[in-house]
Amino acid sequence: MASNRKKSRGESLFLRYLILGGWALFCLAPVLWFLSIGLRPRTEIITPQPIYIPTFSLDAWHMIWEDWPMGKYLRNSVAAIIGSVIIDLVLAIPAAYSLSRFEYKGRDDIGFYILSTRMMAPAIVAVPIFFLFRNMGLLDTIWALMLVYAAINLSFVTWIIRSYMLDIPKELEDAARTDGAGEIRILWEIIIPAILPGIITASVIAMIFAINEFLFTLLIASTPDAYTMSVALANFTGGSDGVIYNAIALVAFLAFVPVFLVVVAIQKHLSRGLTMGAVKG
Amino acid sequence: MARIELNNIQKKWGAFWGVRDVNIDIKDEEFVVFLGPSGCGKTTTMRMIAGLEEPNEGEIKMDGEVMNDIDARDRDVAMVFQGYALYPNMSIYENIRFPLRMRGVPKDQHDGLVKKAAGLVELTDYLDRKPSALSGGQRQRAALARAIVREPQVFLMDEPLSNLDAKLRQAMRVQIKHIQRALKITTVYVTHDQIEAMTLADRIVIMQSGMIQQIGTPDEIYNDPTNTFVANFIGSPPMNLIEGTLSDGTFVADGVRVTGIESTTEGKVTLGVRPEDCTVSASTEAELNGTVYGLEPTGDVTYLTVKAGDKLIEVKADRTYRADLDVPVQVAFDPDRIYVFDSEDGKRIQ
Numbered sequence: 001m002a003s004n005r006k007k008s009r010g011e012s013l014f015l016r017y018l019i020l021g022g023w024a025l026f027c028l029a030p031v032l033w034f035l036s037i038g039l040r041p042r043t044e045i046i047t048p049q050p051i052y053i054p055t056f057s058l059d060a061w062h063m064i065w066e067d068w069p070m071g072k073y074l075r076n077s078v079a080a081i082i083g084s085v086i087i088d089l090v091l092a093i094p095a096a097y098s099l100s101r102f103e104y105k106g107r108d109d110i111g112f113y114i115l116s117t118r119m120m121a122p123a124i125v126a127v128p129i130f131f132l133f134r135n136m137g138l139l140d141t142i143w144a145l146m147l148v149y150a151a152i153n154l155s156f157v158t159w160i161i162r163s164y165m166l167d168i169p170k171e172l173e174d175a176a177r178t179d180g181a182g183e184i185r186i187l188w189e190i191i192i193p194a195i196l197p198g199i200i201t202a203s204v205i206a207m208i209f210a211i212n213e214f215l216f217t218l219l220i221a222s223t224p225d226a227y228t229m230s231v232a233l234a235n236f237t238g239g240s241d242g243v244i245y246n247a248i249a250l251v252a253f254l255a256f257v258p259v260f261l262v263v264v265a266i267q268k269h270l271s272r273g274l275t276m277g278a279v280k281g
Numbered sequence: 282m283a284r285i286e287l288n289n290i291q292k293k294w295g296a297f298w299g300v301r302d303v304n305i306d307i308k309d310e311e312f313v314v315f316l317g318p319s320g321c322g323k324t325t326t327m328r329m330i331a332g333l334e335e336p337n338e339g340e341i342k343m344d345g346e347v348m349n350d351i352d353a354r355d356r357d358v359a360m361v362f363q364g365y366a367l368y369p370n371m372s373i374y375e376n377i378r379f380p381l382r383m384r385g386v387p388k389d390q391h392d393g394l395v396k397k398a399a400g401l402v403e404l405t406d407y408l409d410r411k412p413s414a415l416s417g418g419q420r421q422r423a424a425l426a427r428a429i430v431r432e433p434q435v436f437l438m439d440e441p442l443s444n445l446d447a448k449l450r451q452a453m454r455v456q457i458k459h460i461q462r463a464l465k466i467t468t469v470y471v472t473h474d475q476i477e478a479m480t481l482a483d484r485i486v487i488m489q490s491g492m493i494q495q496i497g498t499p500d501e502i503y504n505d506p507t508n509t510f511v512a513n514f515i516g517s518p519p520m521n522l523i524e525g526t527l528s529d530g531t532f533v534a535d536g537v538r539v540t541g542i543e544s545t546t547e548g549k550v551t552l553g554v555r556p557e558d559c560t561v562s563a564s565t566e567a568e569l570n571g572t573v574y575g576l577e578p579t580g581d582v583t584y585l586t587v588k589a590g591d592k593l594i595e596v597k598a599d600r601t602y603r604a605d606l607d608v609p610v611q612v613a614f615d616p617d618r619i620y621v622f623d624s625e626d627g628k629r630i631q
């Protein structure tokens with residue numbers, strides 16, 4: 001009996017690893033694939049014959065850094081993304097606090113309105129946004145990118161943070177209030193530390209959206225001054241050189257790596273649990 | 282350091298009355314204990330005193346000043362929350378220190394005050410832990426320490442010892458009483474524990490369904506309950522309540538006959554007698570004639586359950602008392618300690 005059970009336990013563990021391993025491979029295969037494309041010579045990639053022993057080549061690597069201002073694109077991307085996330089947090093945290101904690105007329109309507117901005121197709125506002133930025137003289141600047149990314153992400157960042165705030169026991173704020181803390185103190189010293197996982201989760205998702213944003217970036221960035229990684233990718237698809245697959249693959253990989261590293265680094269914060277131990281139970 | 286008056290306080294949620302017609306005048310330096318079954322409005326009343334909940338009607342005064350519109354942070358009360366409400370991201374040390382920082386206590390005093398409060402609740406060894414790394418009882422003591430770390434106008438304590446073992450509870454009870462006496466701080470305290478209520482309170486407030494049933498000193502509550510609810514709620518085991526009829530000063534029920542009751546009431550009444558006012562008797566003239574239904578020796582006292590008719594009556598018998606089940610037994614009631622209540626509304630008649 002006992003050994004039987006043990007055996008089936010081992011089998012189910014094996015099965016679990018098999019399924020999870022298979023899933024991981026399925027997700028990672030494209031990444032490995034374009035890494036392999038990016039690190040091979042261009043001629044080898046476009047031959048129709050199968051190649052069993054790939055040749056290693058840094059052609060694409062040299063090309064993107066030397067022939068193209070990839071460093072600048074990377075800096076633009078990072079600046080625009082980080083800036084947009086900061087703008088989002090500065091606006092979303094107080095908004096979420098208000099939506100989750102105070103009772104006033106129309107609160108739920110406002111909450112829904114904020115979310116509904118996410119429901120329309122971005123293309124609808126593309127033209128107005130173009131004219132808006134042109135009139136403000138912000139076309140072709142990373143400031144414009146920052147604002148657009150922030151605007152796109154603001155609604156769901158607010159909602160994620162709000163849902164985390166709703167999970168905080170109200171007694172915690174009551175305690176802080178009787179201890180003599182004002183609203184700002186409560187927000188800063190009690191709420192924000194308690195919802196840090198939520199803030200991090202929302203920020204990471206916002207970053208991923210921003211790094212992949214293409215439509216508005218293309219609209220706003222008309223010269224390499226404001227190009228980001230995602231738009232830079234498009235540069236390798238046309239022109240007299242044809243489609244430069246290995247450069248595309250390498251840039252795509254480079255755009256993937258920072259996000260991947262960020263997610264790995266903060267993985268443990270992505271789970272909830274900081275509010276544990278706050279109240280009885 | 283403050284007198285608290287609650288005048289005609291009402292708290293409603295929709296059509297549901299959380300608290301109703303509450304009138305209490307808590308004297309300066311007084312220790313008042315709220316006692317009542319779960320959901321009777323103890324926490325709600327306390328939260329209204331703290332300023333965390335607004336009454337729909339009525340006035341809350343502190344030292345004569347109406348406090349209804351004063352924010353919780355400006356009321357200078359310290360509260361122990363029923364659910365502890367420790368700040369999860371802060372260490373126990375920082376939790377206890379938080380009110381000192383918020384209330385502008387000079388920085389150089391913080392360390393001493395925090396350690397003193399932690400010492401009183403025996404948590405000195407746990408100061409650098411996070412609340413999540415403490416047991417339930419330790420968390421509760423941390424919450425208590427956070428309240429007693431400074432000297433507020435009022436202490437509000439919502440079941441602050443409910444999660445401690447008997448020994449620690451006794452020790453903390455002594456500490457709380459000592460601190461309250463030494464600092465002379467008006468205290469409102471909620472508990473389910475009668476011993477806590479009897480030992481700590483200057484006055485006890487008994488609540489039921491949002492309404493106050495009786496306010497009085499522990500002796501008054503025990504000796505002069507105003508109705509069957511209070512009579513039944515205080516005392517362990519609770520007072521025996523026997524339905525029967527009263528005529529000409531004689532009460533009669535199945536197996537029970539009590540003479541010489543000084544009351545002009547006739548008809549259906551409820552007779553109350555505490556288990557500790559009953560004695561096993563040899564006389565067939567005794568008030569209660571029944572059979573032994575159960576016997577629980579506890580060491581210092583033996584609890585005897587007597588069956589009379591379909592009624593079970595608790596008796597606190599001598600610790601050496603032993604009897605077989607189902608044998609006949611006679612019990613005498615202390616004639617000076619018999620209560621008579623109205624059968625309809627439970628109000629005390631005599």
Ligand SMILES: Nc1ncnc2c1ncn2[C@@H]1O[C@H](COP(=O)(O)OP(=O)(O)OP(=O)(O)O)[C@@H](O)[C@H]1O
Pocket residue numbers: 294297298299317318319320321322323324325326363
């Ligand atoms: N925010 C609220 N909305 C609606 N009803 C509430 C609210 N808060 C409390 N109540 C109700 O008011 C009544 C009194 O609650 P309260 O918390 O004061 O009880 P309590 O006497 O402290 O009970 P316990 O001993 O279980 O802590 C309960 O029936 C409760 O369900």
Ligand SMILES: [Mg+2]
Pocket residue numbers: 323324325363439
């Ligand atoms: Mg309560």
